[in-house]
Amino acid sequence: QVQLVQSGAEVKKPGASVKVSCKASGYTFTGYYMHWVRQAPGQGLEWMGRINPNSGGTNYAQKFQGRVTMTRDTSISTAYMELSRLRSDDTAVYYCASPRSGWYYYWGQGTLVTVSS
Amino acid sequence: EIVLTQSPATLSLSPGERATLSCRASQSVSSYLAWYQQKPGQAPRLLIYDASNRATGIPARFSGSGSGTDFTLTISSLEPEDFAVYYCQQRSNWPPDTFGQGTKLEIK
Numbered sequence: 001q002v003q004l005v006q007s008g009a010e011v012k013k014p015g016a017s018v019k020v021s022c023k024a025s026g027y028t029f030t031g032y033y034m035h036w037v038r039q040a041p042g043q044g045l046e047w048m049g050r051i052n053p054n055s056g057g058t059n060y061a062q063k064f065q066g067r068v069t070m071t072r073d074t075s076i077s078t079a080y081m082e083l084s085r086l087r088s089d090d091t092a093v094y095y096c097a098s099p100r101s102g103w104y105y106y107w108g109q110g111t112l113v114t115v116s117s
Numbered sequence: 118e119i120v121l122t123q124s125p126a127t128l129s130l131s132p133g134e135r136a137t138l139s140c141r142a143s144q145s146v147s148s149y150l151a152w153y154q155q156k157p158g159q160a161p162r163l164l165i166y167d168a169s170n171r172a173t174g175i176p177a178r179f180s181g182s183g184s185g186t187d188f189t190l191t192i193s194s195l196e197p198e199d200f201a202v203y204y205c206q207q208r209s210n211w212p213p214d215t216f217g218q219g220t221k222l223e224i225k
Contacts, residue, residue: 015222024139044219045206045216047212061212061213062213102149102166103163104153104163107160108160109160
């Protein structure tokens with residue numbers, strides 16, 4: 001069965017960077033884009049961007065351009081999302097999501113990133 | 118960017134009742150709309166895609182309708198496990214994907 005397993009919770013200081021991983025199993029990793037979506041405490045869902053695991057090509061939401069970098073390691077079927085210059089309003093749960101037919105069928109369990117001095 | 122507006126923000130109903138949730142788009146998204154259910158501490162779960170198609174394993178009491186700018190998620194007879202937050206999402210005008218702000222379905 002398809003599984004997306006994310007790395008554990010992180011606590012970072014303002015200005016630092018965080019890198020979250022998402023390990024995929026149960027399907028061909030290079031066959032489907034991997035998206036990243038975040039959710040601030042008590043808030044809605046916000047799309048951050050996506051990576052093509054086959055080519056490494058990326059598309060980022062304008063809001064995060066210049067601060068987010070999405071990469072992948074096909075040898076271990078893992079996608080990564082790195083967010084730099086963290087601010088307190090980056091405190092959120094970060095999800096990886098793998099679409100089927102264009103919709104987010106499979107989700108990771110989420111990674112809580114807390115930004116606090 | 119297309120804005121999705123969900124209503125009501127909170128819906129208070131009892132088990133066995135019918136729930137009707139609305140999602141309105143700021144411009145037409147054709148049928149490129151999905152509904153997700155999210156319970157506390159969990160990732161969202163896809164319920165409905167392409168406005169009216171149930172995802173695999175989703176009970177028949179969940180149905181979606183609409184096209185263009187106005188969409189509805191209907192739960193025909195609420196079960197205790199249906200009380201959660203529901204989000205709509207569009208992918209017509211991409212990037213970005215956008216989500217509504219959510220409707221909280223709570224037990225009355």
